[in-house]
Amino acid sequence: MSLKGELDKIRADSLSDARIEAAYRAVVGQLSRAGTADQTLKVGGSMPPFMLPNAAGRLVVSDELLAKGPLVVTFFRGSWCPYCQRTLEALEEVLPRIHAAGAELVALTPDTGVYLSESETAGHPSPEILSDVDGAVGLQFGVLFRAPDIYRDLLAGFGVDLRERHGNEGWFIPIPASFVVDRTGTVRYAFVNADFTLRADPEEIVQVLEGLKSEGPR
Amino acid sequence: MEMHQIRYFLAVCDTLNFTRASEACNVTQPALTRAIQKLEEELGGLLLRRERSRTHLTEFGQLMKPHLEDVLRNTQAATTTAKSLLKLEDAPLSLGVMCTVGPLRCVGLLAQFRKDHPGIEASLHEGVPMELCRLLIEGKLDLAIMAQPKGLEESYAVEPLYRERFVVAFPPGHRFERMNAVKTVDCGGESYLMRMNCEYGSHWDEYLAANKIDLREVYRSEREDWIQTMVMAGMGICFIPEFSPVVAGLHTRPLIEPDVWREVSLVTMPGRRFSPAVAAFVRAVRQYRWQSSAV
Numbered sequence: 001m002s003l004k005g006e007l008d009k010i011r012a013d014s015l016s017d018a019r020i021e022a023a024y025r026a027v028v029g030q031l032s033r034a035g036t037a038d039q040t041l042k043v044g045g046s047m048p049p050f051m052l053p054n055a056a057g058r059l060v061v062s063d064e065l066l067a068k069g070p071l072v073v074t075f076f077r078g079s080w081c082p083y084c085q086r087t088l089e090a091l092e093e094v095l096p097r098i099h100a101a102g103a104e105l106v107a108l109t110p111d112t113g114v115y116l117s118e119s120e121t122a123g124h125p126s127p128e129i130l131s132d133v134d135g136a137v138g139l140q141f142g143v144l145f146r147a148p149d150i151y152r153d154l155l156a157g158f159g160v161d162l163r164e165r166h167g168n169e170g171w172f173i174p175i176p177a178s179f180v181v182d183r184t185g186t187v188r189y190a191f192v193n194a195d196f197t198l199r200a201d202p203e204e205i206v207q208v209l210e211g212l213k214s215e216g217p218r
Numbered sequence: 219m220e221m222h223q224i225r226y227f228l229a230v231c232d233t234l235n236f237t238r239a240s241e242a243c244n245v246t247q248p249a250l251t252r253a254i255q256k257l258e259e260e261l262g263g264l265l266l267r268r269e270r271s272r273t274h275l276t277e278f279g280q281l282m283k284p285h286l287e288d289v290l291r292n293t294q295a296a297t298t299t300a301k302s303l304l305k306l307e308d309a310p311l312s313l314g315v316m317c318t319v320g321p322l323r324c325v326g327l328l329a330q331f332r333k334d335h336p337g338i339e340a341s342l343h344e345g346v347p348m349e350l351c352r353l354l355i356e357g358k359l360d361l362a363i364m365a366q367p368k369g370l371e372e373s374y375a376v377e378p379l380y381r382e383r384f385v386v387a388f389p390p391g392h393r394f395e396r397m398n399a400v401k402t403v404d405c406g407g408e409s410y411l412m413r414m415n416c417e418y419g420s421h422w423d424e425y426l427a428a429n430k431i432d433l434r435e436v437y438r439s440e441r442e443d444w445i446q447t448m449v450m451a452g453m454g455i456c457f458i459p460e461f462s463p464v465v466a467g468l469h470t471r472p473l474i475e476p477d478v479w480r481e482v483s484l485v486t487m488p489g490r491r492f493s494p495a496v497a498a499f500v501r502a503v504r505q506y507r508w509q510s511s512a513v
Contacts, residue, residue: 034259036219052296134288146219172285172289
């Protein structure tokens with residue numbers, strides 16, 4: 001089944017619960033009203049450089065990655081989010097093709113420390129997962145927002161405490177957007193949607209990268 | 219949320235005046251007002267209350283202010299430090315940092331240095347003290363931030379930066395949680411995770427033997443993050459410098475009777491002439507407000 005098919009299935013299952021549906025509508029409604037998804041980094045824009053720790057505590061520098069080739073930057077909400085987990089798995093499946101196109105992939109989440117490792121799948125060439133501490137890089141990409149109260153209560157009901165996971169009490173989470181950046185740091189593809197159940201199609205990302213490869217070195 | 223919205227809001231917090239805030243941010247007042255209204259929409263509450271003569275922060279504004287300051291500060295740190303590491307090869311400044319120094323402790327210094335000296339590129343090298351000393355002697359490092367329990371030989375120039383207490387780290391729910399400080403003797407019988415890169419490594423063995431503490435060593439690792447993750451998983455306790463934890467949720471208490479402290483210093487080679495870049499960095503290290511553990 002395609003990623004979209006699987007995400008649709010997760011959505012159909014979970015939104016049958018009235019509480020989850022109300023919280024989902026609150027998030028999507030808040031983002032739509034504020035027009036958050038329209039203010040994010042656009043195709044043609046410059047990616048802000050960043051240096052963030054990975055699950056091993058090593059600092060990863062965006063310019064070092066760009067020195068090697070194009071970069072896919074994807075934001076996800078955390079290992080508590082089933083849509084994010086399935087999307088990471090789907091990206092992992094196409095990782096060999098991303099590498100074959102000479103590119104790298106990093107997945108950024110506001111989760112810190114031990115919660116970061118939860119997202120890694122043992123023994124797989126998992127995407128490099130980076131801790132976007134306090135959502136600092138998410139803010140520069142324009143994807144950061146504050147979770148509404150009803151959504152926080154819902155998460156609390158599932159035992160998910162973002163204060164503990166993020167190491168701050170801001171309740172900031174990113175829109176799970178994906179970007180493809182060429183070696184000059186210019187955004188060449190962006191997928192941003194206020195509806196967090198909709199994600200970039202990994203196949204589309206691979207095609208963008210293969211297109212960049214055929215452009216040759218710039 | 220957008221960065222400029224947060225900047226404008228913080229400017230109003232500083233001045234409590236929309237006119238002065240818009241001057242400080244170099245934008246028109248309507249633009250500033252619109253941006254803050256947008257931020258209020260996004261955050262789902264009113265941040266400011268505008269009255270005729272004065273502007274106040276609402277309770278919600280007071281609640282959000284520190285979080286917005288944090289995210290903006292980290293944005294600057296994430297970007298400036300990334301830029302400062304652009305050129306890893308032939309960087310004019312190469313800095314060694316002992317691997318047991320918590321990474322977040324140096325980021326503030328690096329960000330400040332980058333801001334003050336945007337033209338100087340620096341490279342960071344992480345290592346154990348012995349390796350850093352060797353690289354200093356070979357001239358591959360200009361300076362190092364490190365600790366050495368027995369003190370360094372006289373052939374190095376050593377300037378103390380801060381003192382740091384060792385604490386005992388344990389998972390939530392552990393019996394130590396109910397104590398304000400943990401006596402060494404209280405650690406008896408605990409499972410123990412050994413931080414192999416700890417510059418005090420061999421000292422802990424002597425220390426434990428001298429204090430007749432019987433610990434069951436279950437694992438040892440060179441990686442600080444692994445040890446801390448294993449502690450969180452309930453596999454044992456570890457002794458660690460106060461500012462080194464990177465794993466969220468890790469609980470710590472000061473280790474007492476006896477106390478154990480380390481002194482982290484700036485180490486350079488005496489007699490070697492500093493390049494302007496190195497001299498600027500040494501000045502920055504000296505001026506930086508390093509925080510020591512509370513006594």
